[in-house]
Amino acid sequence: MDWVNGIVQGVLVGGLFALFATGLSLIFGVMRIVNIAHGDMIIACAYLAFTIIQLSGLHPLVSLLIVIPIASLVGYLLQTAILNRTLGKDILPPLLVTFGLSIIVQNGLLEVYSADSRRLAAGPIETGSFPLARGIDIGYLPLLTFLTAVVVVAGLQFVFYRTEIGRSFRAVSDDPETSQLMGLDNRKVYGLAMALCLAVVAIAGVFLATRSNFDPFMGPSRLIFGFEAVIIGGLGNLWGTLVGGVILGVAQAIGAQIDPGWQLLAGHIAFLVILAIRPEGLFPRGAR
Amino acid sequence: MSDVLLEIRDLDAFYGDAQALFLLSLALKRGEMLALIGANGAGKSTLLKSIAGLVANKRGEIKFQGRSIVRRHAFEIVAEGIALVPEGRKLFTSLSVEENLRLGGKVRRSGNWSLDAIYELFPVLKDKRNVPATLLSGGQQQMVAIGRALMSNPELLLIDELSLGLAPLVIKDIYDLLPKIVQNGLSAILVEQDVTRALRVASRFMCILEGRVSLEGKPADFSRDQVTAAYFGT
């Protein structure tokens, strides 16, 4: 039963990984760049929520009502003021600039918040759970995280494939020259994509921070989890990213069952195995 | 208002250091259809792209409806009323036929063209509306590309290589529809490999040779040999 329980918990954790991953996938999908600072943005949002909660006493989930708009606005400004200048035929500039941004964010957080690890207190849902079967308890917070990931993926899917802005995202991604002939200002479209990404990042940050401790240097490993989930699921496929997150979560859970020290390693091994067998991921775009 | 819709004066256009157009001038009246001809690499696409704003590196003046657009971005120029059907159609691969058309209408200029009007012009597209645009036949893709441009309700339509890669029967179908496409006084510049056909439909033509105007006027005023000489530079 331990095993089954471990796997069930792994599935739920996978929701969190999917939240790390969808923003990354979105940005790669629209502008073909990998945002190295993605994980640090998640942590920065956790700290933003921390400050807002300190000032207002709001519940972490309620604080999202403030964190999301601020994060989105910052995302839009970051994209239009800085990242747009790095886009071009060469893939190196955006990597270097977001790498630099990653370091700046980490050290900025260290300066403002110190290296102490923090946590957002979510009250009763944090520890509450209900029994699913004998030996399997489902925590309210992990379940809520997973359901949120499903809703986020479904929402992004809707935006991408059913709305005008989603059409613009896809058009700019397909052909950034011809898209301008449709009246699209690519720089603004990229800005909106980053704003949307940061909305998801804010959600990811707050859920992460209610589930575990966080400190200024946790970003890069969240980037890795997100990146692995994206690659496992197949680039450009949002539901695939959710499955990728779940596979990663389950692999880590299985690893942890064997030996607690194996948790992270098992996740990376699962990633490498899938990368070796199916380099394009399990559900690449086009096989939609 | 004068009846000159588009006026180009002494236009130079560059790709990096390479100059593709040299002191090119052109005036286009409202409702006029100009055929733009010239050998491969002459600069026809460059001229259309310069007008549409896709070639940024240029000198000289381009005025549309009396306003200078030479420094404007492509996404602003389409809102002014210039639509380009690019060489090779350039449909969006991840968009369906209808999504391509809707995107063309994104600038929301008012006019007679709408999804329904496009489907009436090209009925085959209606059945394929939900199909990814790039799965269509070449002729149907060209219809989507034309429809997408018309959806912006332009005053000036730029068509680059209308018949390129299409079967003769399909070409004939599309040319038969051309009068309907340019109805209501729409002006057009048509780039075409098939010189004979282009000169037949156009009220005026311009031939470019290595980035410079080599001949210009009414098709009826020149012999076949004169056009050929201007075309090949012999």
Ligand SMILES: Nc1ncnc2c1ncn2[C@@H]1O[C@H](COP(=O)(O)OP(=O)(O)OP(=O)(O)O)[C@@H](O)[C@H]1O
């Ligand atoms: N993107 C580009 N970068 C550099 N040079 C270019 C580019 N596009 C075109 N050129 C050059 O500019 C010149 C004019 O090209 P253009 O495409 O305008 O010719 P064209 O008349 O449209 O030819 P075709 O009939 O083959 O379409 C050519 O010498 C071409 O090599």
Ligand SMILES: [Mg+2]
């Ligand atoms: Mg050309």
